[in-house]
Amino acid sequence: xxxxxxxxxxxxxxxxxxxxxxxxxxxxxxxxxxxxxxxxxxxxxxxxxxxxxxxxxxxxxxxxxxxxxxxxxxxxxxxxxxxxxxxxxxxxxxxxxxxxxxxxxxxxxxxxxxxxxxxxxxxxxxxxxxxxxxxxxxxxxxxxxxxxxxxxxxxxxxxxxxxxxxxxxxxxxxxxxxxxxxxxxxxxxxxxxxxxxxxxxxxxxxxxxxxxxxxxxxxxxxxxxxxxxxxxxxxxxxxxxxxxxxxxxxxxxxxxxxxxxxxxxxxxxxxxxxxxxxxxxxxxxxxxxxxxxxxxxxxxxxxxxxxxxxxxxxxxxxxxxxxxxxxxxxxxxxxxxxxxxxxxxxxxxxxxxxxxxxxxxxxxxxxxxxxxxxxxx
Ligand code: GLA
Numbered sequence: 001x002x003x004x005x006x007x008x009x010x011x012x013x014x015x016x017x018x019x020x021x022x023x024x025x026x027x028x029x030x031x032x033x034x035x036x037x038x039x040x041x042x043x044x045x046x047x048x049x050x051x052x053x054x055x056x057x058x059x060x061x062x063x064x065x066x067x068x069x070x071x072x073x074x075x076x077x078x079x080x081x082x083x084x085x086x087x088x089x090x091x092x093x094x095x096x097x098x099x100x101x102x103x104x105x106x107x108x109x110x111x112x113x114x115x116x117x118x119x120x121x122x123x124x125x126x127x128x129x130x131x132x133x134x135x136x137x138x139x140x141x142x143x144x145x146x147x148x149x150x151x152x153x154x155x156x157x158x159x160x161x162x163x164x165x166x167x168x169x170x171x172x173x174x175x176x177x178x179x180x181x182x183x184x185x186x187x188x189x190x191x192x193x194x195x196x197x198x199x200x201x202x203x204x205x206x207x208x209x210x211x212x213x214x215x216x217x218x219x220x221x222x223x224x225x226x227x228x229x230x231x232x233x234x235x236x237x238x239x240x241x242x243x244x245x246x247x248x249x250x251x252x253x254x255x256x257x258x259x260x261x262x263x264x265x266x267x268x269x270x271x272x273x274x275x276x277x278x279x280x281x282x283x284x285x286x287x288x289x290x291x292x293x294x295x296x297x298x299x300x301x302x303x304x305x306x307x308x309x310x311x312x313x314x315x316x317x318x319x320x321x322x323x324x325x326x327x328x329x330x331x332x333x334x335x336x337x338x339x340x341x342x343x344x345x346x347x348x349x350x351x352x353x354x355x356x357x358x359x360x361x362x363x364x365x366x367x368x369x370x371x372x373x374x375x376x377x
Contacts, residue, residue, distance in 0.1 A: 024050040026182070028146050028153045033058050033065075034086025040141055042086035045155045047180040052076065053374065055180050059144035060089045061137065062099035062157040062176050064206050066328075069184065072301030072376040077212025079302065079374075081338040084328050090139075094325055095205035098138035099176055100131045102161055102168050103358070104203035105279070105314060105347040108238040112350035114169065114197055114359065121167040126236050131205070133166035137174070138205070152181030163196065170196030170362075184374040192366035199358045200366045201345045207318060207338030208304060210297035214327065217336040218318065219260030224294040225253040225315060227280035231346050231355075235272050238348050239355075243281060251278060256294065259317060259339070274319040275336065279312045279346050289369050293341050296377070307371040308343035311356045316340040343370040 026049055033044035044065065045057045054076070056065040065083075068076045082096050083089055089096070110121040110129035122133040131138070142157040154177055161172040172194050179187040190202045209218055230251050231239040246252040250262035250270060263275050270276070282292045289307040293315070296303045306313065318336045325333045349358040360366045 024182070025052075026050055026153050028155065030146075033060070034090075036060070036086075036090065036141055042089075042141065043144060045144065045146075047153045047155065047178075049152065049180050049184065050182050051184060053180065053184050055178070055186055057144075057155055057178055058086065058089060059142045059157055060086055061097075061139065062142045062159070063089055063097040063138070064178070064186070064204065065097055067186070067206075067372075067374070069302060069374040070376055071212070077300075078328070079208055079210050079212055079304070081207035081209065081214055081327055081333055088327070092138070094207075094320065095131060095138050096207055096325075096327070098205045099157070099202065100205050100342070101137035101174065101200065101202045102132050102166065102172060103129070103199055103201045103350075104131055104205075104342060104344050105201065106130050106236075106238055108236075108348045108351050110167075112199065114199065114350070119167055119169060128236050128238060136166065137161070137202075142176075147177065149179045149181075152179045152187075154179040168198055170194040170198035172198060172200065172360075174202070176202070186372045188370045190366065190368045192360065193362075193364075194360050195362050197359060197361050199350045200360045201349070201358050202366075202368065203314075203342040203344045204370065205340055205342060206372075207340055208295065209338045210295060210302035210304060211300060212302075214331055214333060214337045217334070218339045219258065219263065219336060220298065221259050221339070222256045222296050222298065223253050223259055223315070224256040225280045225313065226283050226291055226293065227313070228254070228283055229281045231279045231281065231312070232269055233272055233278065233347075237272065237277060239279070239346060239352065241352055241354070246280070251276070251280070256296065263317065276315050276317040277319060279314050279344070281312055281346075282308070282310070284311070289371055292343060295339075295341070301376040303375045303377055305371075305373040305375075306341050306343065307373065309368050310343040310345065310370065312344050312346050314340065314342040314344055314347070316342065343368075
């Protein structure tokens with residue numbers, strides 16, 4: 001009897017040691033982040049990898065809350081703009097860290113035709129529709145759960161957008177899975193299905209600042225965008241339909257260049273965007289997910305690469321930040337304190353039949369992947 005229990009204990013101890021060994025220091029912890037106005041709990045998930053990289057996520061808006069990564073001396077800092085609690089995200093107006101949908105970016109005049117029928121959406125950005133409308137996916141409480149991942153720790157978020165929500169046709173079933181691995185990558189897998197033809201364009205709206213803790217503007221960051229062309233816009237930031245070569249323009253980031261180098265040029269596109277706020281057409285070379293952008297910060301040595309299966313990337317240089325948002329630790333986010341790299345289909349695609357299609361039909365799967373990969377040099 002006694003021998004049996006001793007050996008059972010031994011087996012248990014061995015199993016525990018094996019589990020720790022197999023998983024290293026990788027873990028997920030769940031805690032309370034706050035409450036919605038109608039009393040539902042909003043959760044915070046903390047994902048840690050073997051190298052001490054820490055990512056936090058919340059199911060409010062399926063948002064990334066923070067990303068702590070080392071600089072070249074190994075010192076961790078948070079490279080994301082955001083808020084300290086759920087209330088910050090619930091009241092947010094700038095899409096900090098959020099999953100954006102049903103249609104990320106703009107749809108001209110909030111109208112589009114699908115199978116001969118016209119749909120009217122909210123005109124929540126001048127006369128245009130932006131980021132899914134008045135209460136887009138960033139304003140929803142998603143269901144979240146930990147899921148198994150072969151190469152890391154993962155949280156899966158799920159939301160069903162009802163037929164007619166924000167004017168879009170079809171019940172859209174959306175799953176977004178965030179995985180942190182030991183290569184210091186955050187992988188986001190988007191999956192959606194519908195029961196009626198609709199349009200879909202999902203992205204993540206994280207604002208990055210590789211200095212850490214938003215300690216200054218992003219003008220000294222260097223960026224490389226793997227794109228020979230971009231989609232020029234009108235004054236309302238709706239694509240004109242032209243696919244323009246970046247060569248010879250301040251939008252040429254084929255070789256890495258400081259963001260501040262030409263941001264104040266009197267180039268009409270920069271005037272319209274109040275800086276960079278454009279869609280670059282990712283060169284379709286190499287297997288997908290392919291490298292779309294490389295961002296590096298010379299003082300800290302932090303580097304972030306963006307890989308994606310998407311055809312476009314919106315580089316937005318935080319031109320609407322003006323100090324009115326109070327973020328983490330009460331810090332006011334000033335002009336260009338952060339930048340977004342939103343992987344996507346092109347803006348206003350539903351009204352541009354020659355752009356890659358954003359139509360999703362019943363029976364088909366919307367499936368895209370984007371990876372944010374961190375390192376230091
Ligand atoms: C996107 C748009 C910007 C701005 C931000 C949110 O990136 O392209 O013009 O609306 O979202 O402030």
